[in-house]
Amino acid sequence: MVVLGGGLAGTLAAAALAPHVREVLVLEHDSVLPEAPAPRPRLPQAAHAHILWAGGADAMEELLPGVTAEWLAAGAHRIPIPNGMVSFSPAGWYRRSWPDTHYLIGASRNLIDWAVRARVLRLPNVRVQTGSKVCGLEGDAARVLGVVVRDAQDERRLVAADLVVDATGRGSRSTRWLRDIGGPEVRETVVDAGVRYASRRYRAPEGAETNWPVIHIPADPRQDRPGLFATIISIENGQWHVSLSGTRGGEPSAGEDLFEVFARRVRHPLVAELLARAEPVSEVSVFTRTANRRRHFEQAALPEGFIVLGDAATSLNPVYGHGMSAAARGAVALRDLARRTSLLSPGFSSKAQRAIARPAAAAWTLAVGQDRFYPGAVGGKPSLVDRLGARYVHRLNHTAIGNAMVVRRLTDVMTMRRPAHILGLPDVLLAALLGSRMPLLDGPELMPREQEVLDRPPLRSAGASAAEPGK
Ligand SMILES: Cc1cc2nc3c(=O)[nH]c(=O)nc-3n(C[C@H](O)[C@H](O)[C@H](O)COP(=O)(O)OP(=O)(O)OC[C@H]3O[C@@H](n4cnc5c(N)ncnc54)[C@H](O)[C@@H]3O)c2cc1C
Structure with a gap:
């Protein structure tokens, strides 16, 4: 063969x-x-x-028993979910304090x-x-x-x-x-939303090299403007791998001086604030396909x-x-x-x-x-089914902010452990109908050690001045 x-x-x-x-x-x-x-x-x-989600990592472990231990021995992190994720969904900040049910590999x-x-x-x-x-x-x-x-x-x-x-x-x-x-x-x-990536590695600030959550600020496809995304993932050697991306009309540039400027333009400045307290250790790489x-x-x-x-x-x-x-x-x-x-x-x-x-x-x-909703997306406008699906997903995201069962089901699907049809099961439908049982959070849920890093003086002012094309 x-x-x-x-x-x-x-x-x-x-x-x-x-x-x-x-x-x-x-x-x-x-x-x-x-x-x-x-x-x-x-x-x-x-x-x-x-990001290697639990569903993918489990599958690799099944095919190659011991591979997870090998990743971890080489410096990868096993990051628990939801505890290890600071994520600002379009419906609001996810709570982290539910019991951990899933994980991802940071490497x-x-x-x-x-x-x-x-x-x-x-x-x-x-x-x-x-x-x-x-x-x-x-x-x-x-x-x-x-x-x-x-x-x-x-x-x-x-x-x-x-x-x-x-x-x-x-x-x-x-x-x-x-x-x-x-x-x-x-x-x-x-289906092409015209996404361009710009990525860079940083030395994590002291004390933030391990046990550091993934920081994820995704776009909101319901807003009629280019989607901007920012993610920090802890990888080996005490580094953060940072990827910024934007759909057509909101693409990040390759310029090093504009990297943190773009990070400040996503839906929340948390990534930019953290980067201002870390040292870049690589150039900026871009990817467009x-x-x-x-x-x-x-x-x-x-x-x-x-x-x-x-x-x-x-x-x-x-x-x-x-x-x-x-x-x-x-x-x-x-x-x-x-x-x-x-x-x-x-x-x-x-x-x-x-x-x-x-x-x-x-x-x-x-x-x-999601991609069909971004301006200038190629490959067909959202159909009625897409629109209804998007509204339901938004409702689930909103419900997940205050419902551990819905968090678990959404995470099952997001981590590819279970197929998407479980989001249509009666218990999930009923929960979505009733909505969130808890108030929205007014900011990210940070642990004291994480807040302490943010409270340090910035090493650079995170480029609030320059503007980027597509703004
Ligand atoms: C910017 C970016 C970020 C991403 N982030 C994530 C992420 O967070 N999580 C995630 O799960 N996925 C992510 N992906 C997707 C992930 O990279 C791909 O899904 C993955 O690489 C697919 O693996 P593959 O083996 O199919 O292809 P590849 O990894 O591209 O491997 C293809 C191989 O085939 C070889 N090859 C090509 N042509 C020939 C030829 N003619 N003859 C012989 N050999 C050939 C190449 O040299 C290469 O070794 C990302 C992708 C991009 C572009």
Whole structure:
């Protein structure tokens, strides 16, 4: 079996299927996959803060027992939810003092991938070939028989395989490769709010290096203006990874002097106030390829022996933090199917593709249900169903401020532990009807240690003066 791409989805696919095949060969375009948590050229998104929600982390742990301990030993944080989240939902500040029910992993993307990759490459029947750019499929409309690869010396060769998994990420060429061998047209849906990311790492202020909550100030899609977002996540080495983003018309710039100015323009200045008390330790990186893009492989009459996983099938606006978790849950679905059905049995690929599509579709619905509301969003105006859905989600957010059961259900869905339909169960509907049982908070709920950091004098005045384009 051959896996195209040695990123997260590719290595998780290898973990999922290795017990069911003789050998897994992972073909990776990058010439080196680092042996430590380090950047690499074809993972540019690692310069941006990545949230790994409980649903995704659980799935990775299921596929690779011990990987969580490896992340934590390397400096990652296991951040409890709701205690470890200071979040200003469009309905108000969430309370943190409910019992913890979920968690997220706070770590750089380089660390997350490194631990997964290291464990997968220790499996006896998995090997990776770096410097190998896949440039086409071999086979016909009925069956894929392998792939065409160009190596570092620009030599083309055929790699035969009875199963090919495409995990080449957002830039996957699979739809074209399928067409080239006479395969089906694959329908594609795009919803693009034009989000641009700007990210930077900071040395956390003294005393804030560990046990520090995620600070999350999202946009309010109901306001008829560009959505602005700001997030701080504690990662390894006593650093904060900070990502700012804005939808079309409200994009952050790459300028270092404008980074904290933008942080002050989101719905609350908490992130800007904290950054003014921390030292930047990296330059600002920007990223613009953030459209939600769904290639409906699960609806196409795919040739046997061909499966697509991860961003190659469904790439999501990153502001909701679901890409890695959707890929991991897809890999678990693939593993579960492989346990029940022979990989070479007729129809395996189509069944696998449908199983993979389920978690990805859930994340897709959450993302596009909000993104369609932002000004200038491409891919269709919000429908009546979108509008009703958005109103219900707002009502749930409002109810969650004073109802532990609703917080738990919303967190189940947000962390991808459970599917979104649980938000329509009778107990949740009834709670939403009754509304919040407690008053709104008039500011973030901060612990004394967190407030003490905020009470320190700022190191810089957080650029209240300059204005940015799109303001
Ligand atoms: C700015 C930003 C922030 C994000 N934040 C979050 C977050 O907070 N939480 C979250 O869960 N997700 C987040 N994501 C999404 C997450 O990064 C992706 O969902 C995830 O990387 C998908 O993994 P993948 O393996 O499918 O693709 P990738 O990680 O892109 O890996 C693809 C691999 O395929 C290789 N490759 C590509 N083409 C070829 C070829 N022709 N031949 C051989 N190899 C090839 C590449 O070199 C790479 O190694 C974010 C994304 C962005 C852009």
